[in-house]
Amino acid sequence: MQGYYDRLAAALLPMLADRALVRDAVISAVFIFSLMVCRSLVRRAILRRHDLGSEVRRRWVVYLRNCSLGVFTLGMIFIWGHEIQTFAVSLVAIAAAVVLATKEMILCMLGSIFRSSSNAFAVGDRVEIGGVRGQVIDMNLVSTTLMESSHASHCQGTVGRGVTVPNSLLLSQPVFNESMLGDYVLQTIHIAILRSDDWEKAERVLMEAGEVIAAEYAQDLSRHARELERRYALESPMMEPRVRIFLDRYEEIGLQLQVAVPLGQRSKVEQRVLRLFLQGMNTKKSLLKNDVK
Template sequence: MQGYYERLAAALLPMLADRALIRDAIISAVFITVLMICRSLMRRAILRRHDLGPEVRRRWVVYLRNTALGVFFLGMIFIWGHEIQTFAVSLVAIAAAIVLATKEMILCMLGSIYRSSSNAFTVGDRVEIGGIRGQVIDMNIVSTTLMESSHALQHQGTVGRSITVPNSLLLNQPVFNESMLGDYVLQTIHIAITRVDDWLKAELVLLEAGQIIAAEYALDLSRHARELERRYALESPMIEPRVRIFLDRYEEIGLQLQIAVPLGQRAKIEQRVLRMFLQGMEK
């Protein structure tokens, strides 16, 4: 009699295992379908919000995609937990090999955790990672996509191509975020004149050009500086343009204009300053 029950159990176990596998597969298919429908509806609702700016809508679309991906992984782990546990036990012998094979992927995920926990940057920020400069247009758990900035001008004018950077770079490369403190950055414009030129006039013309341009957004810049001072407990940032003089070369006099400019307009404002300087020196 005992042998009969053992044979019956041996015959039923594969059937029960197959039924559990089919059940989990059906639940997974329903879960994925519902998740994709919800993500599609929410994405469409975000894109239809014309009261939000393009940067905000793109940021919310990225957040929605990453959240949906996280929910997908959690759901799969919850549904297939028993099978995953059984499979994991069988992989103990080759765990070290798997870690070595996925080392770069693990580093990318750790870089994503580091980015999120330190709030290093977000979508729309202008950053420099490992010598690559650009505006962040997308990011996920393994990579960050930048719209490359011009290296020839060394400013923030984009050159129309995207660069995908692995998040593992965040663990061993410094990240320079020019948007970390808001909508203005400190721009430095260098001009060199000879020793025989009228450097007093050049200094006055350069400073006047900076003051004329800074006056166009002086009120907004002043409010922004007070907000930074209050939020980050910083000393009042430099608002008024100033000119510094350098004598690094015997045959030249270096003039350096420091001026706060709106983020994304560095190259445009520098060209305006240079043109105003040349016109002022010709008078």
């Protein structure tokens, strides 16, 4: 029996040594007891008021209960304020550690919320995110999967790969959606020639190559432009091919062809334009009368 009391004393000794904890516990017990006594006396006095209707007495009892709960909460916060503050600091430290450890995951989830709320793109759209261009084939809470576009630069290797992009990029990188305005996009094709070359012929041949391509779907393109104008209140976009001249380099003349092409055929159209341009530069015939496919 003596051993039991020794163990109990050894367990309570650290708690008794913390005078602040003991003081707060005693004050809390006295406060709770006093609050319960006061609440009981006031409740009994309300129920004995027969001059009040039953609805009024029930309402006052409810008010008394709610006020007692509020006083109890404020009293506990006031008594245990220091301990609550210490516990809150510990929680903040733990929360900060959790946020730092899961920062990327949280950013990916926020990116998914941004994508859904802004309706930036959907499955099947052709987009460019963080320099990665392709067709969206899958979306979830943390990532977006693209099928890499076949429209690549001549120095790029494999294309057509599946690329998984974290949604956190949506918060820091612009998203280019090529499918937002329909089935056609403006394709820009750059060609550079020497200053000593016949640039007027090159401009004419390049323009004819663009007109040959655009003539194949001119009616559908015109209908598509009217639909965009009606749906989005946009000015009718440029449908006719045009060539711009740039003199960025002293020894070269830059020619830039802008032509509307169907989505998914940008690479194919670019190759056809380049072949038509090379063929037109080697012949005196007009491409509009001699379309080579």
